[in-house]
Every structure is written in structure tokens, then in C-alpha cells.
Amino acid sequence: MEAVVSTQSTWKQWYQRRVHGRMFKSILKTETQGSGADDNTTAKLQSIATDILGKLPAQFDIQRIQAKYPQRYEDSMNTVLVQELQRFNKLTARIKDTLEDMKKALVGLVVMNKELDGLCTDLINGAIPNMWDDYSYPSLKPLASYIQDLLLRLEFFQDWVDNDKPTVFWMSGFFFTQAFMTGTLQNYARKYKIPIDLCDFDFEILEDEPFQPPEDGVYVRGLFLEGAKWDPERKVLSEAAPKELFSPCPLIWLKPAKVVDFEEVPHYNCPVYKISSRFGMLSTTGHSTNYVMAIRLPSDKPQDHWILRGVALLTQLDD
Numbered sequence: 001m002e003a004v005v006s007t008q009s010t011w012k013q014w015y016q017r018r019v020h021g022r023m024f025k026s027i028l029k030t031e032t033q034g035s036g037a038d039d040n041t042t043a044k045l046q047s048i049a050t051d052i053l054g055k056l057p058a059q060f061d062i063q064r065i066q067a068k069y070p071q072r073y074e075d076s077m078n079t080v081l082v083q084e085l086q087r088f089n090k091l092t093a094r095i096k097d098t099l100e101d102m103k104k105a106l107v108g109l110v111v112m113n114k115e116l117d118g119l120c121t122d123l124i125n126g127a128i129p130n131m132w133d134d135y136s137y138p139s140l141k142p143l144a145s146y147i148q149d150l151l152l153r154l155e156f157f158q159d160w161v162d163n164d165k166p167t168v169f170w171m172s173g174f175f176f177t178q179a180f181m182t183g184t185l186q187n188y189a190r191k192y193k194i195p196i197d198l199c200d201f202d203f204e205i206l207e208d209e210p211f212q213p214p215e216d217g218v219y220v221r222g223l224f225l226e227g228a229k230w231d232p233e234r235k236v237l238s239e240a241a242p243k244e245l246f247s248p249c250p251l252i253w254l255k256p257a258k259v260v261d262f263e264e265v266p267h268y269n270c271p272v273y274k275i276s277s278r279f280g281m282l283s284t285t286g287h288s289t290n291y292v293m294a295i296r297l298p299s300d301k302p303q304d305h306w307i308l309r310g311v312a313l314l315t316q317l318d319d
Helices: 002-032 039-055 062-068 077-106 114-125 130-135 143-163 177-192 303-308
Strands: 168-170 199-205 218-221 224-226 228-231 236-239 246-248 252-258 267-273 291-298 312-314
Touching: 039 077, 039 114, 039 143, 062 077, 077 114, 077 130, 077 143, 077 177, 114 130, 177 199, 177 252, 177 291, 199 291, 224 228, 228 246, 236 291, 267 303
Parallel strands: 168 218, 267 312
Antiparallel strands: 199 252, 218 252, 224 246, 224 312, 228 236, 267 291
8 A cells, every 4th residue: 555655646746747847838938929028028138148158168179179089999989979079069059049149139130030039938938949959958957957957068078078088977968878878888899899789788886986987888977766766775776755756866887798698686677768758759860869778776676666656767857
């Protein structure tokens, strides 16, 4: 009976959070549609645009970075790095261009078309503008949190550019997480001359912060458990604290190995999603825009126990 009550409570919170979020967005959209832009609104939009533009750093110098981190057969991470920077350059260029165009439109230098009017509405509502969607990574954050998250991602990659690969990778910071994981598997397969389709990741939860990279694989941080928490003493998944939907996940070692060599231990096959909506579309690469992978987390309870609670790992939260 306690298990049923816990499951119902978790899903009730999950459902209410999403319904309330959708209602709030609908109300904001209804209130601002057709309202026009008075002097106060114009001043606010100019202020928002100036603030965002002032925070965004210069674009990454791809040519210089490619010279510093050339393509190498034995290290696919150089390719992953450059591809990530190219994606972030396209996103920041889109943000800068649209905000500059909007500022011009507000003072009559260019036409305020439908797209720019929608941009104004989204900025006033504190939402991520639709004009950025095709250039952005998935995110359900409000605008202010999205910009802060973007700046942290740019900072993470700038540190990588300046100081070489980090000891612990911020898994949440990647635009295309699957390429990062494929690159890690490629490095292992090429090092040991093993066909990559015979390899996969095993996983180990870390208790302490490592000071140097592992011999094989990568250490990752930045994941959140939804519907459960990690018990550091028993080293297994445990029930979430009352009224606590999310809890930080400890650092994880993604350990490449031949699948036939995996040691079978009691675990929960925990799905990893980029955002909490848990649905996505297949991109042109054949990967989901939301689902990332499944991580085997040690558990002393059967799989169904956590499936009923909707337990998953997220790379980012909605706030």
C-alpha cells in the first residue's frame, strides 16, 4: 500500500507541475497577443535585448581551435569539441542577429514583421523565443534561466579550449550528447582494436571527485534523478524524499567495455533525457532529440518498482 501511495503522489506532482506550467504559458500568451507596444514595453524590450547582447561572448574562433585540436584517429574528442563549438556559434549568432533586428524594428529602422513581433511577445513573457528553436538545444527553462544556462555551457567549452579536456565532463553542457558518447566509445575501440559495435558503456557511481581522467572512458556530472534519489551509504537507488521530485545524481564513470565482459548485477535500467517532457523526435542523424541513453543504476528492488514511479535521469531541470 505504501508503494502505491508513493507512486501516486509522485505522478500527481509530475502531472500538476506540467499542467500548471502549460496554463501559465497560455495565460501569458493570451494577455500579450494584440496588446501592441507602448513606450514602457519598448523600453523593456530594448533593455532585455541590450542585457542579453552584453552578456554573450565573442564567437569561438573555429580555425584557431582546429589548429590547436586537429583531428586525430586516436582521440575523437577533438572532433566532438569543434562540432559542439560550431553549433554554439550558430546559436549565439542567431540570438544576436534577431535581437539586433528587433531593436532596429522598435525604432522604425526595419519593418516589424510577424516573426519579430513574436520575438517581442516571447521576451516580454520571459519565454525562449520561437525564432531560436531551430538553432537551440532542447530546453524548457524560462528565458533568464536559459541565458544563464547558455553562458555556463559557453564557459565550460571555453575552459576546454583554454586548458584541454576536463577531468570531469559536464554531460548537461553538450549540444549533441550522443556524439560525445560515440566519441568516447570510438577512442576505446580504436585503442584496443575492437569493433565498436561490440562495445558499450558500463557504469560506476563515484563517491569522491577525481583528480585525473580515467584510463578509459569519461567521468560525467550534471545529471538529476527524477522520482528517486541515490543512497550513498547503501550505494543503491532509494525512494525520493517526500515532496522532492528531483535530486542531484553523483558523478558517474562511463566505462567502455566489450558487452560480453559486463558483470551482471541487480540494477535499474534508468533512461536519460535532456528535458523533463521525455518525448522527442528523430533528428536527421537518426538520434532522438530528447532521449540520450540508459544508465544501469545499482538497485535492490526490481525494475518494475522504479518504472511505476517513472524514475529517470535528466540533464537539466525546468527552472
